[in-house]
Amino acid sequence: MGARPEPPPLALARALAGDLAGLDWAIGGSLLAWRHGVDVVPSDLDILVAEADFDAVSARLRPRLQPRPVAVDPQYATRRFARWEDPIGRRLDLMAGLGIRRGCRCRFVEFRPETIAWTDGLPWMRAEEWVQIYRLLGRADAASRLHRRLRVPIRTACAPATGGDQPRGSNPGKASRNAS
Secondary structure, three states: OOOOOOOOHHOOOOOHHOOOOOOOOOOEHHHHHHHOOOOOOOOOOEEEOOOHHHHHHHHHHHHOEEEEEOOOOOOOOOOEEEEEOOOOOOOEEEOOOEEEEOOOEEEEOOHHHHOOEEEEOEEEOOOOHHHHHHHHHHOHHHHHHHHOOOOOOOOOOOOOOOOOOOEEEEEEEEOOOOOO
């Protein structure tokens, strides 16, 4: 079987990696699922960062990308969120303190730089974390497809809700560069 073509969000991540050097950030979402062999066509680049670094990451994105408006989605309680787009239409969602509402409760997924896996010069979140995120989002099919591609047990990645609901958004941290 031939190599799969590189999706546009991966090319965007590669283009931005140098600009984000020295900051902690990691790729998640459908691009992470694609990297693990899930049959999906990623439409955007999802990046998670620590809340304290959200502004620093945004400042580094600003010369290359334009901010885009974001509609309020009642399913999310993410503390910091921004949507960006490059001149050729590739979209990036930047998140910190990813929060998901399930009924009357909010679950937060905190960015943990120590769990970043560096491969081919890019930082990736643990796929197990995204299986849990997909489950919290009610995306059982996406969770199952990604889980089937993994060879390790799934542990919960979600921290209990703390404080009140806050708007979508995020900040990056400093991850160690572990070559894989």
